[in-house]
Amino acid sequence: MLTTPIYLDNNATTPMDPRVLEAMLPYFTQKFGNAASRNHPFGWVAEEAVDYAREQVAKLIGASEKEIIFTSGATESDNLAIKGVYEMYKDKGNHIITLTTEHKAVLDTCKHLEKLGAQVTYLEVESDGLLDLQKLEAAMTPQTILVSVMYGNNEIGVIQPIKEISAIAHKHGALFFSDATQAVGKIPVNVNEDGIDLMAFTGHKMYGPKGVGALYVRRKNPRVKVTSQMDGGGHERGMRSGTLNVPGIVGFGKACELCQLEMEQDAKRLSALRDKLENSLIELEESYVNGNKQNRLPHTTNISFKYVEGEGLMMAMKDMAVSSGSACTSASLEPSYVLKNLGLSDDLAHSSIRFGLGRFTTEEEVDFAIENTKKAVNHLRELSPLWEMFKEGIDLDSIEWAEH
Amino acid sequence: MAYSDKVIDHYSNPRNVGTLDKSKKNVGTGLVGAPECGDVMRLQIEVDENNIITDAKFKTFGCGSAIASSSLATEWLKGKSIDDAITIDNMDIVEELALPPVKIHCSVLAEDAIKSAINDYRVKNGLPALELEKSHH
Numbered sequence: 001m002l003t004t005p006i007y008l009d010n011n012a013t014t015p016m017d018p019r020v021l022e023a024m025l026p027y028f029t030q031k032f033g034n035a036a037s038r039n040h041p042f043g044w045v046a047e048e049a050v051d052y053a054r055e056q057v058a059k060l061i062g063a064s065e066k067e068i069i070f071t072s073g074a075t076e077s078d079n080l081a082i083k084g085v086y087e088m089y090k091d092k093g094n095h096i097i098t099l100t101t102e103h104k105a106v107l108d109t110c111k112h113l114e115k116l117g118a119q120v121t122y123l124e125v126e127s128d129g130l131l132d133l134q135k136l137e138a139a140m141t142p143q144t145i146l147v148s149v150m151y152g153n154n155e156i157g158v159i160q161p162i163k164e165i166s167a168i169a170h171k172h173g174a175l176f177f178s179d180a181t182q183a184v185g186k187i188p189v190n191v192n193e194d195g196i197d198l199m200a201f202t203g204h205k206m207y208g209p210k211g212v213g214a215l216y217v218r219r220k221n222p223r224v225k226v227t228s229q230m231d232g233g234g235h236e237r238g239m240r241s242g243t244l245n246v247p248g249i250v251g252f253g254k255a256c257e258l259c260q261l262e263m264e265q266d267a268k269r270l271s272a273l274r275d276k277l278e279n280s281l282i283e284l285e286e287s288y289v290n291g292n293k294q295n296r297l298p299h300t301t302n303i304s305f306k307y308v309e310g311e312g313l314m315m316a317m318k319d320m321a322v323s324s325g326s327a328c329t330s331a332s333l334e335p336s337y338v339l340k341n342l343g344l345s346d347d348l349a350h351s352s353i354r355f356g357l358g359r360f361t362t363e364e365e366v367d368f369a370i371e372n373t374k375k376a377v378n379h380l381r382e383l384s385p386l387w388e389m390f391k392e393g394i395d396l397d398s399i400e401w402a403e404h
Numbered sequence: 405m406a407y408s409d410k411v412i413d414h415y416s417n418p419r420n421v422g423t424l425d426k427s428k429k430n431v432g433t434g435l436v437g438a439p440e441c442g443d444v445m446r447l448q449i450e451v452d453e454n455n456i457i458t459d460a461k462f463k464t465f466g467c468g469s470a471i472a473s474s475s476l477a478t479e480w481l482k483g484k485s486i487d488d489a490i491t492i493d494n495m496d497i498v499e500e501l502a503l504p505p506v507k508i509h510c511s512v513l514a515e516d517a518i519k520s521a522i523n524d525y526r527v528k529n530g531l532p533a534l535e536l537e538k539s540h541h
Contacts, residue, residue: 309442311467315407315415326442326467335442347439383421383471385446385463386439401438402516 004319006365010205010358011154011182011300012323016251017207017359023254024209027247035244036235046246053253060256061199062190063216069236070249073213074181077200078105080215080240081177084226085146085198086113089175093143097121097174099131099160100341102150106179110148119143127343128292129158136165140172147176151183151199155325155338155354156291157300159183166195175224181205185259186297187267191216197224203248207359208255212248215240262359270357271298273366277355278303280370284377286390290339290352299357302339304348307387308380313353316376320369325352347386407468408502414472419479422461424448432525434517443470443510447517449481449489451525457481457489462517469507473497473514486522490534 007015027049035050037043054065071077086096098110100122110120121139125131131149140147147169152159166176177198183189184199185206191199202213217239218224232241259266278301281287286306302325305313310324325336326349335349344352355369381387389396407415426433430451437444443466450459460478464471476497481489497503497511523533 307465309466309470311442312415312465312471315468345440346442350439350442383418383463384465385435385444386465388423388463396439399435401440401444402436 009321011356020251020254024247024251053249056253056257069215074200074202075105077215081198082109087227089145093145095119095143096146098148101338144174151180152297156302157297158291159295162194203252209251212252267298302354304352305377323354326350411472414475415468418475432521434520436516445517470510473510477514
């Protein structure tokens with residue numbers, strides 16, 4: 001039996017795996033100790049649980065447990081990595097390189113540092129969302145201390161050539177940071193093979209709890225340090241003070257362990273379902289997949305349905321939770337900056353829908369999504385003056401629209 | 405953000421969707437908005453010899469509130485004289501549909517579409533176009 005509404009917005013957040021919840025529960029009540037209480041069993045039990053989770057998290061990304069700093073989530077990890085590196089290494093140089101398609105947690109952090117004297121280069125991506133390595137090479141200077149490039153994009157799912165990017169950063173003596181929020185737990189990520197010096201990721205995108213994430217900070221070749229952004233009791237090797245969120249960390253650890261065990265089969269199943277969804281939907285006239293289709297997260301697709309507006313479309317796709325690049329609700333009325341940076345026109349960006357499948361997505365749900373989406377697109381095209389004009393062969397670019 | 409029941413009603417059962425023959429002298433057409441901005445409304449009125457709007461049709465590219473605003477506008481237009489119709493204010497639409505502040509621009513667009521359709525009709529029929537206060541976006 002299909003239960004509605006169905007959830008296809010797993011890039012926003014994932015439901016927690018019941019096995020994760022089960023692992024967490026004792027740490028709210030019986031095992032409530034402060035992991036920093038070194039002098040009694042309540043503290044020891046909590047500390048032991050945190051240590052175990054730290055190993056589970058480290059193992060998933062091929063790191064050592066000493067290289068994991070627990071935080072409140074990916075936004076905090078992004079802030080700690082970029083601000084922390086800038087503060088620690090600014091005597092060496094003040095230049096940071098990142099992409100225009102990064103998450104706001106990276107872009108706004110960089111903008112903040114610009115006010116403090118940092119020089120930031122925002123590289124544009126190609127029309128498929130991938131970074132041209134030659135552009136990175138050309139942007140590197142002796143002052144470059146950090147290259148920050150996301151692993152997989154949250155809107156279009158495109159996976160950047162991380163190994164090649166980190167190699168270029170290292171060749172020029174810069175550190176490499178990756179916001180891997182969407183990638184960790186979905187595809188194999190190994191900090192050593194990928195040459196990553198710092199990496200942000202979070203529990204709630206991988207079937208773990210919200211409010212807990214991690215920053216990976218390399219300890220060897222090179223030993224990386226970040227200036228703490230939260231001062232206090234000196235937790236997390238002095239890089240992030242604050243009483244540890246023990247139940248959250250336990251859940252995050254369990255989520256990582258499950259991803260490690262099940263990632264391969266999940267990815268295989270989800271990419272098949274994603275392809276089915278995508279191939280069926282692009283049968284609709286004037287629909288386009290956004291971003292590179294080869295180097296892409298297995299569970300994500302982003303499609304523009306020309307001549308219908310995304311928010312209106314989501315309303316018509318009853319009983320389905322997805323997300324849109326249309327920004328009809330935002331005060332600025334600006335559509336997705338990620339899609340615009342691929343060179344999409346504003347109207348195509350307004351017409352985009354992101355589908356994010358997840359561990360609990362079934363084939364039945366995908367079939368429902370296909371039917372429902374097709375129906376909604378066709379319905380809204382019947383209402384669309386632009387569709388009518390297109391069908392009459394009128395060139396929409398020839399019309400002088402009143403910009404408002 | 406949840407939609408009001410009236411928005412959902414107009415969105416799910418839009419009134420007066422369609423196209424009138426714009427070449428006819430007694431049909432006025434207003435096409436407002438822009439695809440880049442995420443909303444385009446086309447509103448058409450058919451007017452009889454007594455300047456009464458006998459029919460109104462719309463098609464809209466936009467969000468649910470934009471579709472509902474234009475659907476409501478066509479309902480209100482039918483049976484009104486063009487002089488009464490020109491007085492429809494976007495805030496009437498906001499109130500009727502309980503639009504939140506971020507959706508006020510949808511009602512503004514509907515008001516623009518009404519005025520633009522009426523002016524198109526007036527010009528076609530030798531009446532001077534009315535000076536309209538510039539919309540506030």
